[in-house]
Amino acid sequence: MDELYKLTIHQAAQLLRQRSLSSVELTKACLQRIEQIESKIRACVTVCPDIALEQAKEADRLLQSGETIDPLAGIPVLIKDNICTKGIKTTCSSKMLQNLIPPYDATVIKRLKARNAVILGKTNMDEFAMGSSTENSAFSPTRNPWDLDRVPGGSSGGSAAAIAADEAIYALGSDTGGSIRQPAGFCNVVGLKPTYGRVSRFGLVAFASSLDQIGPITKDVTDCTLVLNAISGHDPMDSTTAPYPVPDYTKALVPDLKDLRLGVPREYFVEGMQPEVRATLETAIRKLEELGAKVDTDVSLPHTGYALAVYYIVAPSEASANLARYDGVKYGYSYQETDNMWEAMEKTKQNGFGAEVKRRIMLGTYALSAGYYDAYYLKAQKVRTLIKNEFDEIFRTYDALVTPTSPTVPFKLGERIDDPLQMYLSDVCTLPVNIAGLPAISIPVGFANGLPVGMQIIGKPFDEETILRVAFAYEQATDWHKRKPKI
């Protein structure tokens, strides 16, 4: 069988169970694929063939003896490089951590390992997850497999590009303001940001702790449910995880939308949205209607326009606190050419962090400083509550909301990197979801000028099932997710 790397989790799991495929074969196929195309895509920061093949052998042993029938057993995965992996470098694509080998696994990694997942390596990202294009990586930008001159989105651009290019069967990303959904949309793959508190953040290098969540990036919606089943749930190591039981998300995969009430908030069709993206979304929304959903296109969330401002106060404020730990003393890069402690700390940060990270730290410390705290941080938190309340209110009428994932198709490398405001605008449609702590998924819904377009489906807190149902029904009725880039 050639092109094994193209398989989805559920396809590969079936072949593994039938023993017509081994995990070692599948793992080798992915490793070869990585070797073949990485010079073009640059989705990976670290690849660890030895560890992967060792894990694959063990998975094969368990699968063959019948000791496991887990759908993730023996399936190769790539992990965003801000998720700690014991014994495997975790760099956050930053010079600050470029030699950091964590002594422990993040909870999500423990959970994947408990199911005998095969870890191929770590994916490139915007430094400390700050960015929307993966150009802020200290190592190299990642390229969009659909057009190598364009960005894959960010900050989980490495994970999304890797899955679009079939370098692994699935990947994990993290999403603080859109970093799973926006790159998923840009690369024609499925990406889900879970409800805040659904998935443990233990071992996720913190960017903005009240917004960050880890989630799956997959080739289809079925795979998304399988990964979500594995990583969700309460964790004693993360007190912000919710004690709610984890449903079997595969049960949400029913192919019709009868009686489902969907709202389309008009504020998400922003000024500056590309007309082809709008047209693609409109066609997708009509498809949801055909599938039985009651779609209301006259919905309003009037505070949406404030989300960007709220996010760029709250996220940098939290980041400035979280990143204070990189002082060159405990771990990470350390400037050594001085006996003066203050100079050492200053130079450590100056040399260790890239421009965007420094910008965020400065914005955050400013917003939190005496005299400005009330005017910026406190005000932002109040507006955050208004945004959250507005969603609560609208969800009394609708089961889920449907919006574009991004107002544009992937832009060219270099096009926005010198214009932070333009870059920040890439996330207008995804940020409000993190501010309100809601779950949302991006799925492929077509192409505009030959480039992928994503649709975002937003759900009630802890109602991942409904957005998965909408996503699955749409996916069953279309085949956009099956289109592959020519590399």
Ligand code: GLN
């Ligand atoms: N692009 C947004 C930012 O730069 C969101 C990043 C993310 O979700 N990690 O902060």
